[in-house]
Structures are given as C-alpha cells and as structure tokens.
Amino acid sequence: MQWEVVIGLEIHAQLATQSKIFSGAAIAYGAEPNTQACAVDLGLPGVLPVLNAEAVRMAVKFGLATGCEIGQRSIFARKNYFYPDLPKGYQISQHDLPIVGRGALEIELEDGSIKIVGITRAHLEEDAGKSLHEDFAGLTGIDLNRAGTPLLEIVSEPDMRSAKEAVAYMRKIHALVQYLEICDGNMQEGSFRCDANVSVRPKGQHAFGTRAEIKNLNSFRYIERAINFEVERQIDVIEGGGTIVQETRLYDPDKHETRSMRSKEEAFDYRYFPDPDLLPVVIEDSFIEAVRATLPELPAAKKQRFEQDYGLKGDEAAILTGSRELASYFETVVQASGGEAKLAANWVTSELLGALNRDGKELGDSPVSAEMLALMIKRIVDNTISGKIAKQVFAAMWAGEGDADTIIAAKGLKQVTDTGFIEKIIDEVLANSPTQVADYKAGKEKMLGYLVGQIMKASQGKANPAQVNQLLKQKL
C-alpha cells in the first residue's frame, strides 16, 4: 500500500515585547525563578488583565506579512483547565474570533519547486509558567516567570505531505518572524516551538486519517525525526491491522520515539467562553495601515532585489536573505567595499558562514564585522593583496589580530607589483626548472600552472598573480 502523509503545524512564537501580554512584568529569559511575576501573573484574587498593545501590533504585522485577513474584531477567551503552573486555572487565549485569519505562505521544496501552505489562523495567547520536577525531592517547583508571556499561535492547514515540507514551512515562518522583529526565534529557549498534527492515509484517499498531535517540538531536527517516527508508527499500526487513536503524544529525542500523553477520551473540555475581563479588540483600518508602513522588506522581495541589483545567483541570494541580520551584514559589506557585490557574496557565503559554522557562533558574535570584511575586500580590489593572501588575512581577523590593514602590515603580506623583483624570481625559477620549461615548450601547456605556482611560492604568495602570468609568458 502507498501511504500519503498529512501534516499540519501549530507554531508558537513568543512575541518580543518588553513586558507580558496582560501585565507590566518583564519577560527576560533566564531570570531567577518567580522574580518576573507580578500580582497579575500570580493570579492573585482581584487582579485583572490589561492587554499589551505591542502584542496586538506584532500579531497584525505577522498577518500583513503573510497576506492573512486581519480580524477587525477579535475576542479573548478563557481556556479553562487546572494545572499548578497555570495560576488562574485558565489560560487567556483566542477561540472563535482570532486576531489573524486565513492566509497562505509559499515554501520552496528541495527540488526547487514552490508549494503553497495555507495558514488557518494566528491568535494571541498567554504562556503558562513552568513546573520544575527536578531538585525538589518528590515535590514540584513552580516558576511563574514565563506565565503571561505573549505567544502568537500560528495554525497551518493540513497541507504538508512530508516531514521535510513541514521543516521547510517551519523554517520559513522562523525566518519571517525574525525579519518582522516580532520573535527572537530562539528555539533552545523555547521562543519558537511547534505542535505537529500527523496522520496518514492511503494514497488517493480523500478523507483524512485519524491524527496524533506531537507536542512541544523545539528544533528543526526533532520535528523531522519526530514526524518520520510517527508516520512509520502509524503505518505499522494500520498495516498490522490496528487503528490509530486520536491522541496527544510526546517526542523523546533521547529514545527517538513518540509516546502517548493522553487520548481523546481523556482530553480536557476547556469550556472556552469570552473573557469578561477584556473588551473585544477592535482594529481600525488606520491602525492596520500604520502597521503596514512599518513592515520591513520581506525575504522573497529581498531575494529578488539581491538577484537584480547585485547580480547574484538564486542560491546565493537565498542564503544571504535567509535572515534579516545576514542580509543586512551583506549589504553593509557591499556598501563599505564600494559596491563589490560579487566578492562580498563570495566571502560572506563561503568564508564567513564557514567560520561561523565551524566555531558554532552566531552572526552577532562574529569577530569579523561587516566593515572589517569590506576593508579586506577593498584591499583585494586595489591589488594590495591577492585573493589567496586574503584568506590568511581573514583567518587573522577571525583570530582577533586586528583589521586588514594592520594584519597586512604586521605580517608583510602586501602584494608585490615591482616588475624587476618579480622578473628576478621568474628567472630563478626558470633556471631551476629546465625540464618543466622544456616540457612547456614541447606543448605541455599545463606546465605553465606549475611554474606560476613555483613563482608564487618563491614570492611567499606576495607577487601579483596577474603580473606573474604576463611576465612569465613573455619570458617563455
């Protein structure tokens, strides 16, 4: 039997507001437990929520960037359930009328084709606190710092047909929310995570199979592995004559398996109803237009511009627009180097990204700033150094030895263009390589490369390669 996989994602993006969604408490990550929870976050008797306007603005920004409908009147609802890290006994979320409605997102698949994934809705809600089961010897600790942190839950249509597509969609949203500066995208800290609804059906069947929801996936690798595991599990169950039960499952990355958390029968009845403490959120057209005016250039538009304005190839442009930060780094290099877009693209995509990757560093931590890289590129262009020497210079800048000019001077890496000096080296090399010279003259053109290599080596790489080529040919 041929099986088709059906996946829908619910992505939770923590909004990068200064304070919580319904209180004035700060939301910085990693603070001492319960130091960022005020009376409202603790759900003390008598406290009331007040909506953070910035969270609304950010949600609208997301909606506009994805071409989704903006809910002109949205309602906060209470989702009722008991849990120790849910202080009020209900989570304030949105149910019937979310702030962001239908839209769609284009994703690029590995084969280069484009797929459209529907966005069902995106709604605002507050996060819960954390239950800490370690360190309390049989007891549970509650940290309410995270309680009330604003989340945008982005719900997709069940449009994805493989784990890879799900990851591509997730990556796209991940880049987008960072472009929009509405989420820091930090998956390790849980600022960006998702639940995956996974089902399988015989190929050609129209009706969906029964789905399982895998909770709280917070890395692209886990998402892919968890979905693939779940797909195989479901196929095994069905092919073994069993049936899939609708349930919530947890992925265990250590054991690489998903485990049942609770079944539909045990599912909570959340008793949603409109929160009487909060008024409906009414969004005027003028507000939408004001937010639209703050939208940055989005990845697709930026990629196209990079291809057109800088003459970059599609894959290069794609890499460079993968994050807003990298794109901005690249453009700074281009500008500061006097418009050397191709060189800038080469150096950023190969050397810089390679070094970041090798050392496990983020762009923000790069020891080589855009301005430093630009100066180095200028030195290539003005023939102070060759491209090969530049690699040495880059490595030295990476190691913190200063800017390009400092390093070139300190290490004596300045390219030699003095014809007399170069000719002298050529003469020495030719004198020491009679066989190779003879071979060249006998028609072995490859020998030219060998000879150039020897000359460059003898000049310790400082001779200008173009001049070397020219002079060598003359002499031969």
Next chain:
Amino acid sequence: MHTKTVAQLAQGLQQGEFSSVELTTAYLERIEKLDGQVNAYVTVTAEQALVAARAADARIKAGTAGPLTGIPIAHKDIFCTDGVRTSCGSKMLDNFVAPYDATVVSRFKEAGVVMLGKTNMDEFAMGSSNETSYYGPVRNPWDLNAVPGGSSGGSAAVVAARLAAASTGTDTGGSIRQPAALCGITGLKPTYGLVSRYGMIAFASSLDQAGPMAQSAEDCAIMLGAMAGFDKRDSTSLERSVPDYRAGLNNPLAGLKIGLPKEYFGEGLDAGVARVVEAAIAEYKKLGAEVIEISLPNTHLAVPVYYVVAPAECSSNLSRFDGVRFGYRCEDPKDLMDLYKRSRGEGFGPEVKRRIMIGTYVLSAGYYDAYYLKAQKARQLISNDFKSAFEQVDVIMGPTAPTVAFNLGEKSSDPVTMYLSDIYTIAANLAGLPGMSIPAGFVGNRPVGLQLIGNYFDEARLLNVAHQYQQVSDWHSRLPDGFK
C-alpha cells in the same frame, strides 16, 4: 456623633467640633460594644484606623482635607486591603492577607478615609441573606432574628447599626441594593464600568460593580465621587470624567418622568411592601413627578439568565483557588488531584460549590450553546427592554425586594426561593445600568426599600431623585432600637 451622616461629620471635623481620632475611637467603642449582636465585622482594624485618623487630623489641620478625610468607614471583605486579611467570607481565604490594595480602597485612602475594618458577607458574594459566610450569618439590626440580606449584608448592617459612617459594597445581582433595602439604608450600584474592579475579588466579572452604602443619598454622592473614575488596571472601566455628584442633588423634580414597570408589581410581591412603595411613589407625585406605567416584557428572564451567566463566570473566576499558591490547602495531599479536590472541597461552602457546578455544566461542550450562548442573547433582550423604557422615562421605580427581611434560616435550605429575592435587582446588572435602593418605610419593624433604576451613567440624576425624597421623608435617618 454616630447619628450624623458623612456630610455632617465632615462639617464637624472641618469646624473642629471633634477630631478624627475622637470620632474613630467612638466608632471603635460602638463596634466593641454592639457588633457582637449583629456579627457585621469579620476584621476590625483598630490600630490602623487610629493611625489613619491621626494622619487625617493632620491633613484637616493643614487645610488639605477633602470631604472624606477622617471619616470612618468599613470595606466589604471582598476588596483587597494591603496587609489586612481579605477573606471574601470564605474558609478558602481565611488565611489570605492581601499584598495590595484594591483601587477602590486606595482611592479612599488617598481621600483620607479611616478604615475601621472589613465587613462580613456571603461567601464570595454568593447569597442573598449573608448566611453563606464562613464567619456566620449577620443579623439585621432592625430585628436580630432577621437576615440583613446579601451579599453585602455586613456592609448594610454596619451602616444601619451606625457601626461605621458608611461602607462599600459590591453588587452582582442586587448585593448592594437588596441588603440596603432590608437594613433600611441607602445603597447605590453604579453603571458597569464606572468604578474599577481591580482588587475586588471577582464573582461574575461582567456583572460585578462596587458602590457606596450609606445613610443618605447625599452620603452616597460623596462616596461615589471618591470611588468612580477610570483605572488603567481595569480594561472594563470607562474613560470618562467624574461629575460632581453633589452638585445636582437639590435640583427640583418637577416634570421628572417615573416609569413603573408593571412586571415589578405583580405576583410574588408582598402586599405590605407594595403599599410602602406606592406611598413613596405618591410622595414623588407631590414633588412634581409624572408617573407612567411601562413594561419590561423580558423581566421573567432575568433570574434564569443570571443563574447561567453568573455561575459560568464564577466557575472560571474561582479556579485560581486551588490550594497551590495562596489560601486554604488541605492537610497532607497525596497527589496533585487530591490537593485540588480536597482543598476546594474543604475550602468552599455549599452555595459556592453549587454555583461552580452549575457554571461548569453550562460551559461544557454540548451545553454551551443551549445555556451560555442563549443566556447571552436573552441578556440582550433585557437590555433592549430598558433601552426602550428610557426613551419614555427618566427613572424607573419599583420595590427593591419582593419582601422585607426574612428570618434567619427561613430560606437557606431552598436555593430557588432564595434566588427570587433578587428578582427586581438582577436585571440592572444584566443590562449594566445604575440602580439604587432608598428607605421608604416599614412593614412591621422591618424596612422596605424603594428601587430606582437609571440610564447609563445617570448616577447624578438617581442621587438627585433619591435626595429629594429624603428631604421630605425621615425613613433614612431612623435608627433601630438597641443601636440608638
């Protein structure tokens, strides 16, 4: 001193006839001597009261006093008071010392008011007789065998017995007006959104509204002036300026159009109460008012709608009382579920549990549309009735409660009969309208209240209409025997 109104006391303080410390001491002595008979206070804050009184005297001396500076009042124990136990009449919060002041409390503090203590109330404001309190029932100062009404029974009783110059109450379905009626005092439930709900322990958020309880309409006007106004911490509070509620008290009533809803004078209304209310209406005619019979055709829906909406909201509002962070926690919980079940099972009384169960039921999957959603639609019909009525009349009048105060224990085993004591008051909450109850006479030794319902934000008119009646009657200034 205790026979004086807030307005008179303020004058006495300003003119140096007595100090706030003297006044406060006098009230504390009365509480000491008399509260045992009525059980109106849950907590008396004598020390803090004297500190506040000294500060008030300093303000009076410095010439920076306002109309409430140095006036001793009591707060319903539903308002959070920084550093003082805030029990909400429940075992659940018997150990809860609030770490902050409700907005109402802090506004009174800023006005220089002296808090004498916290008043007894039905548990979580759920009740109409003050018999559901963990701290025992309050007795009606007019007849110690009678209930004071509820849920602000303690706040009504302290004013009736002159154990405070005035008090604060909250009204979700009549909890200010009904006890005001049963205790012979003046109480005002403002328009929903006029007074901040921040720090007021929520019962039913879309209905709860705080208001003043006092001897007279003039005192209510003074109190409301301090309580009302926008609070950025309450999203449902309205951004509009607060008028001077005393300014129009003396406006003449000639030409005032009073609507009498025929539904408020039908079956279930005690004949004695009806006679008292009719006499009061006759008095208004003498003052120049025109009386028009009107209809509020959806009145019969008010009680059933209320007992869907209010329990639904309370079932969610009271979820935070789970034994985890504050309040009552059961002994030696075996596990999380045991902690929840026993903390809530042991911490809440039967009426609260009944309403949590009703509310949980009506919000459950499969029942939501039939109950909650339908109730919301019916609620709109009730609002529409008032909207049409106020196109014809300026104020609606009728009885506050169908009977005078009943005996302790008389209705406590029959919740539905008990719920019907709020039959005339609930609609104003559902519509969000302001309502008042003023003393209009007696049946035997038990007071009768006249209810006034106004249009949105028409508190000034209600106070004016009430005040004018109080200029030609003395029901509001009578004191019960034993508390003179």
